[in-house]
Amino acid sequence: MLIDTHTHLNARQFDEDRQEVIERAIQNGISRIVNVGFNRETIPSSIQLAEQYEFIYSTVGWHPTDAVDMTEEDLAWIESLCSHPKVVAIGEIGLDYYWDTSPKDVQHRVFREQIRLARKVGKPIVIHNRDAHQDIVKILQEEKASEVGGVMHCFSGSWETAKQCLDMNFYISFGGPITYKNAKQPKEVLAQVPMDRLLIETDAPYLTPHPFRGKRNETGYVRLVAEAAAEIKGIPLENLAHVTTVNAITLFGIR
Template identity: 45%
Template sequence: MFIDSHCHLDFPDLAKDLDQLLVNMQENQVTHALCVSVNLPDFPRIRTLAETHHNLFASVGVHPDYEDQIEPQAHELAELANHPKVIAIGETGLDYFRLQGDLEWQRERFRQHIRAARKANKPLIIHTRAAAEDTLRIMREEGADQVGGVMHCFTESWEVAEQAIAMNFYISFSGIVTFKNALALKEVARNIQLDRMLIETDSPYLAPVPFRGKQNQPAFVRHVAEEIARLRAVELNDIAVATTNNFFNLFKISKNGLSN
């Protein structure tokens, strides 16, 4: 079985077809999915998805790309995370690719999320783009290793992966690993230890080959696992078992489908 560790099923293009997407997941042996928050106004919608469907989970957080937001405070995020189906804080992090200028507000927002994760004792979902040095520095300064988490949609170097793993983080591969030109990322996927790996879609974005350019969905996470199995010359089931176990271990999910 497979788990999509990062998707956005509340986004309108996916939400309108939710019933069919859940059927597609079942048909592709995708048993669970984590619906990730990008802003607080839409968080109740994500929480309701998780409450309504036994195999969906939620996170709470504000994406670093969202400029015009009331800045979340650590105590507020921790309070919202106090729910058995809310299993993580994020997505959070730094993105210097899309935004320019004085981004100190982004760094402070990231710090608030790490503090919230420590208060709530729940792992972090971290987004980093063109900002690896500052991302790792703030993780160290704020004690992110105390709760751990996942470097979502990883596209950085092996050196960055090693530093994140040393801080108790997992590395999550998206459909990008199936792209022909993602040679450095494929090398990370070959070398990372299996007990530190997750898979995701980040749907509706980044559909894997053979669906590249189309709308992504959680059912397609199977293709991410297939590419990693090919790169490592192992059975697909090896990737399925490892990434599923890693998901439940990281997010402290019990057999009844609730966070511990």
């Protein structure tokens, strides 16, 4: 059995066939799904999905590209949702220096506020990091994120950065890019990540794995990520599936 630890099944790209996508995921051996809510629009729909399906769980958080829109009321709202039985983490949160939609200082403040909230409520955090490796690590260290740990979602950094995150009680998660021929660094990093800290994901509908690259990603394709990860690790798919499932259950506290 497999767990997709990061997907966006509530995205508009699935409005026409969401139920079929979920059924295909089940057919591909996915036993549990962690769906991500990251702003005013996606948090309610993510929780709604988790309430509708026993095997779907939700995160709640504020994405860095939307940081400029987050208010004190939004932060209080996120805190109130953390008591929901299907909410398993705060995220995705972090920094994004690629899309110029929120000033860096605002992103930093919103990121820090949510790490503090995670420590307050005792939830792990799901980290979004795009072109901001050094600042991500610095803020995680300064805000004592190791107290709650979490996951570096769709990791794209170096092994040095990965080691710093591992030292702070974080899991390292990989998605579709490890199936790409030219994705040298993610494969090299995955090969070195300890098995007990490894997770897999799709980030659907984005980052579609080979051979479907260029088309819409979906949760069932986490099996392709698992197959690639098992090959990189040099272990049977069954072993990789078992360990990453146990890791996800441990991190998110899901049944």
